[in-house]
Amino acid sequence: MRQAGRYLPEYRRVRERMSLLQLCKRPDAAAEVTVQPVDRLGVDAAILFADILLVAEPLGVGLDYAKGEGPVIARPIRTRDDVARLPDVDPDDAVPFVYETARLARRALAGRVPLIGFAGAPFTVASYLIEGGPSRNFLLTKRLMYTDPDAWTALMERLTALTARYLRGQIAAGADAVQLFDSWVGCLAPEAYRRYVLPYSRAVFAALPPEAPAIHFGTGTGGLLEAMRDAGGHVIGLDWRVELGAAWTRLGPGVGVQGNLDPAVLLSTPAEIKRGVGGILDAAAGRPGHVFNLGHGVLPETPWENLRAMVEMVHEMSRR
Amino acid sequence: MRQAGRYLPEYRRVRERMSLLQLCKRPDAAAEVTVQPVDRLGVDAAILFADILLVAEPLGVGLDYAKGEGPVIARPIRTRDDVARLPDVDPDDAVPFVYETARLARRALAGRVPLIGFAGAPFTVASYLIEGGPSRNFLLTKRLMYTDPDAWTALMERLTALTARYLRGQIAAGADAVQLFDSWVGCLAPEAYRRYVLPYSRAVFAALPPEAPAIHFGTGTGGLLEAMRDAGGHVIGLDWRVELGAAWTRLGPGVGVQGNLDPAVLLSTPAEIKRGVGGILDAAAGRPGHVFNLGHGVLPETPWENLRAMVEMVHEMSRR
Numbered sequence: 001m002r003q004a005g006r007y008l009p010e011y012r013r014v015r016e017r018m019s020l021l022q023l024c025k026r027p028d029a030a031a032e033v034t035v036q037p038v039d040r041l042g043v044d045a046a047i048l049f050a051d052i053l054l055v056a057e058p059l060g061v062g063l064d065y066a067k068g069e070g071p072v073i074a075r076p077i078r079t080r081d082d083v084a085r086l087p088d089v090d091p092d093d094a095v096p097f098v099y100e101t102a103r104l105a106r107r108a109l110a111g112r113v114p115l116i117g118f119a120g121a122p123f124t125v126a127s128y129l130i131e132g133g134p135s136r137n138f139l140l141t142k143r144l145m146y147t148d149p150d151a152w153t154a155l156m157e158r159l160t161a162l163t164a165r166y167l168r169g170q171i172a173a174g175a176d177a178v179q180l181f182d183s184w185v186g187c188l189a190p191e192a193y194r195r196y197v198l199p200y201s202r203a204v205f206a207a208l209p210p211e212a213p214a215i216h217f218g219t220g221t222g223g224l225l226e227a228m229r230d231a232g233g234h235v236i237g238l239d240w241r242v243e244l245g246a247a248w249t250r251l252g253p254g255v256g257v258q259g260n261l262d263p264a265v266l267l268s269t270p271a272e273i274k275r276g277v278g279g280i281l282d283a284a285a286g287r288p289g290h291v292f293n294l295g296h297g298v299l300p301e302t303p304w305e306n307l308r309a310m311v312e313m314v315h316e317m318s319r320r
Numbered sequence: 321m322r323q324a325g326r327y328l329p330e331y332r333r334v335r336e337r338m339s340l341l342q343l344c345k346r347p348d349a350a351a352e353v354t355v356q357p358v359d360r361l362g363v364d365a366a367i368l369f370a371d372i373l374l375v376a377e378p379l380g381v382g383l384d385y386a387k388g389e390g391p392v393i394a395r396p397i398r399t400r401d402d403v404a405r406l407p408d409v410d411p412d413d414a415v416p417f418v419y420e421t422a423r424l425a426r427r428a429l430a431g432r433v434p435l436i437g438f439a440g441a442p443f444t445v446a447s448y449l450i451e452g453g454p455s456r457n458f459l460l461t462k463r464l465m466y467t468d469p470d471a472w473t474a475l476m477e478r479l480t481a482l483t484a485r486y487l488r489g490q491i492a493a494g495a496d497a498v499q500l501f502d503s504w505v506g507c508l509a510p511e512a513y514r515r516y517v518l519p520y521s522r523a524v525f526a527a528l529p530p531e532a533p534a535i536h537f538g539t540g541t542g543g544l545l546e547a548m549r550d551a552g553g554h555v556i557g558l559d560w561r562v563e564l565g566a567a568w569t570r571l572g573p574g575v576g577v578q579g580n581l582d583p584a585v586l587l588s589t590p591a592e593i594k595r596g597v598g599g600i601l602d603a604a605a606g607r608p609g610h611v612f613n614l615g616h617g618v619l620p621e622t623p624w625e626n627l628r629a630m631v632e633m634v635h636e637m638s639r640r
Contacts, residue, residue: 073376139619146588186540189582189615190563191599216448220506222542224560243510260507266461268466279511299459320368 001263001293003047007307011036018079020065021057025097032102038113040304041170042311045113045177046105048170050098052120052181055126055166058094061129069133076132078140080151091166098166100175106174115231116215116237117175119167121182122159122200129155129288138187145196152196160200164207179211180204180233186220193224198231205232213219215258219296225250240295244284256289266306273306277313292318321583321613323367324353326587326620327627333604340385341377344370345417358433360624362631365433365497366425368490372440373448375486379406379632381449389453396452398460400471406478409456412484418486419493426494435519436535437495439487441502442479442520449475458507465516472516480520484527497533500524500553506540513544518551525552535578536566539616543568560615576609583614586626593626597633612638 004011011033016025023029027056027082034049053071057063061152062074077083091098120128127141128134135141145152167178185197208214216233218224222242229236238259240246248257265276277292284290293316298307321609324331331353334343354369373391379381397403411418426435440448443615447461448454450550465472487498494499505517521536536553538544542562549556549571558567558579568577585596597612604610612634618627 057538137584137619139587139621142582142584143587146585146592186561189560189580189596190566191596192582220540220542220561222540222544223567224542239504241540246510247543260509261464262512264457264462265466266464267459272466276509276511299457303461 001047001295001298002037002041002045002307003297004036005298007298007302007304008036008040009041009304014150014230014250020051022062024054024101026099027097027104030097030101030106032152034105034115035108038109041124041308042315043113046109046115048098048102048115048117048175048320050101050118050129052118052183053127054095054098054212055089055091055119056125056129059129060154066133071128073129073132076140077126077155078144080148080154083151083155085153088198089162090168093163095166099169099299100172102175113172114176116179117167117170118179118181119163119170121180121185121197121218122125122156122163122204123185123188123197124181124183125159125163126155127184135184138184142188142192144151145192149196151258154178156196159218160203164204167204167208171209171212175212178214178217179237182216182218182228185228186222186224186239187219188224190227191241193227194230198227199268201228201231215291217258229255233292235289237293238295243283244280244290248284248287253287256291257284258291260291260293260295261310263296263299263302266302266310267299270306270309273310274313277310281314281317290319321367321615321617322361322363322365322627323617324356324369325618327618327624328360329354329624330360337397339362340371340444341383344374344421344542346418347420347424347609350417350421350427354421354425354435355428357427361628362452362635363433366429366435368418368422368425368435368437368495369415370438372445372503373638374415374418375409375411375482376445376449378409379449383549386453391448391453391620393449393452395468396460396473397446397449398464400468400474403471403475403478406475409482411482411489419489422490422495434496435494435625436497436499437487437490437493438499438501439490441500441517441522441526441538442476442483443505443508443517444501444503445479445483446538447504455504460506462512465512469516476516478522480523484524487528488525490531490570491529495532495534497559499535499537502538502548504540505548506542506544506559508544509611510543510547513547514550518547521548521551521575525575535611537578542567549575555609555611557613558615563603564600564610568604568607573607576611578611578613580613580615582618583616583622586614587619588624590626590629593630594633597630601634601637 030049033163130141215235217237219239234254350369386392450461535555537557539559555576560582
């Protein structure tokens with residue numbers, strides 16, 4: 001959640017010269033912005049600068065980033081024929097620039113903080129491919145899932161294999177830990193998650209080297225936490241819509257948790273930020289395995305000074 | 321959730337002749353469409369035809385319904401001065417047409433099924449007034465809440481008094497039960513809900529005649545269920561993103577539950593609909609107080625035949 005972004009002036013300067021896709025494909029620049037939040041905010045880890053749809057671009061679906069509106073897929077996947085036509089993609093050939101970014105970022109960090117890689121989970125990547133972009137209700141995705149399970153299975157199997165190879169490649173290139181982003185999985189009923197999604201996310205985690213810490217993240221997952229834990233990950237990412245202590249009790253002591261300040265709190269006052277941070281640290285106190293984080297990405301309009309103050313509060317209050 | 325809507329051909333015919341606001345203000349027509357889903361689908365209750373922002377219109381904020389895009393508020397409430405300028409509104413004078421609709425609908429139903437009235441909860445109505453329409457992140461709402469608690473309190477107190485009077489008026493006019501819709505409250509952290517929302521929803525429920533069954537509904541509330549129960553309502557409405565049995569266990573035996581089929585399932589096949597309905601009825605079996613329902617509103621593209629088939633499945637499976 002501390003990936004570089006529009007909230008950072010030095011990131012906006014880089015982006016004046018190139019598009020998001022161009023930046024991702026320029027390892028020197030991508031490694032530079034990977035390190036920016038570490039320097040500016042004093043966070044305890046760097047997040048590889050990339051996008052969860054980079055691996056979808058070589059599938060030939062016509063990925064582009066519309067200004068301010070998120071990704072657009074020109075040729076969405078809607079039928080079993082669409083799925084069958086997808087080419088076989090080897091991430092080593094298709095996205096070598098991501099691995100090179102990881103290598104350069106790790107060198108630039110020089111052991112100061114660990115580097116976290118990431119990928120979109122099969123469901124969330126599938127939802128973009130099917131909807132053609134961001135969605136409110138994910139109706140096309142659910143319709144394919146419910147009415148053509150064979151096509152759904154074929155698509156998810158393809159994305160599972162691709163995602164597992166991609167994350168293994170990031171770890172080989174120097175990522176110390178990885179995060180699987182199932183950002184939109186909270187749109188599903190728990191029963192649908194267990195039937196149509198869990199087996200594929202589980203296969204991704206099972207394919208990772210067990211010594212690499214893995215974080216499993218989604219939003220709107222207040223009803224899915226146990227199922228996401230069953231799918232895998234050493235740490236379950238929580239958004240802000242669950243109480244951290246109650247969520248951790250539901251998950252049990254076998255996993256760590258990450259989270260979970262509402263990013264909107266960073267648009268308020270230092271006193272409110274302090275109350276939010278304190279509440280989360282109190283809820284986590286006495287249990288090992290909490291990674292303090294926001295509950296979702298930094299909002300572009302966030303003053304970076306508030307983020308830096310938040311990091312200092314976390315460090316200060318954690319020492320006590 | 322079974323309010324008349326674009327999924328019904330007879331509703332679309334009425335709407336060809338008048339706008340949503342015109343329809344709500346024509347008690348004869350509004351009562352007619354109130355009864356339509358009972359005739360067409362065979363459901364066990366009628367939902368008063370109205371909109372949660374009807375009580376906001378007399379506040380002078382410039383309410384209109386943009387075609388297909390939901391409500392638009394021309395003069396949103398963003399400061400404490402905006403709040404202070406809001407006129408005192410008596411629902412008896414401001415929305416008498418809603419009460420007349422309730423009287424006419426009750427007469428037309430002639431005891432066949434009960435009539436359910438409803439209102440938007442203070443938080444959800446406030447979010448529309450502040451954002452100026454539907455919102456993705458509710459940042460303006462949260463900013464007011466966090467940075468100007470006095471303005472927030474003043475706005476919520478005004479809406480609480482208005483909502484309580486409005487629901488009492490509906491009950492007096494013939495509603496057999498009422499539902500409080502806190503549709504967007506799922507955007508909040510549980511701690512923020514308890515601090516900034518719960519006291520007002522609780523005051524609404526406390527102001528209702530105790531013999532009138534009251535349903536408390538929200539979406540994305542997988543982390544808020546216990547707090548919503550603490551605010552009030554004989555029945556807690558569940559969206560589809562929680563497993564009904566697990567959610568009810570969390571809520572305890574003191575309340576009933578309503579829900580919770582994913583409306584998207586109604587875009588699939590009879591076999592999938594049957595599996596969804598069966599799963600919910602199985603989860604509720606053996607516990608009194610379950611109201612079968614969708615987890616949110618009927619999607620406009622839903623074939624009404626699927627809705628009717630679902631109602632028949634619920635009746636058939638419940639008899640067994």
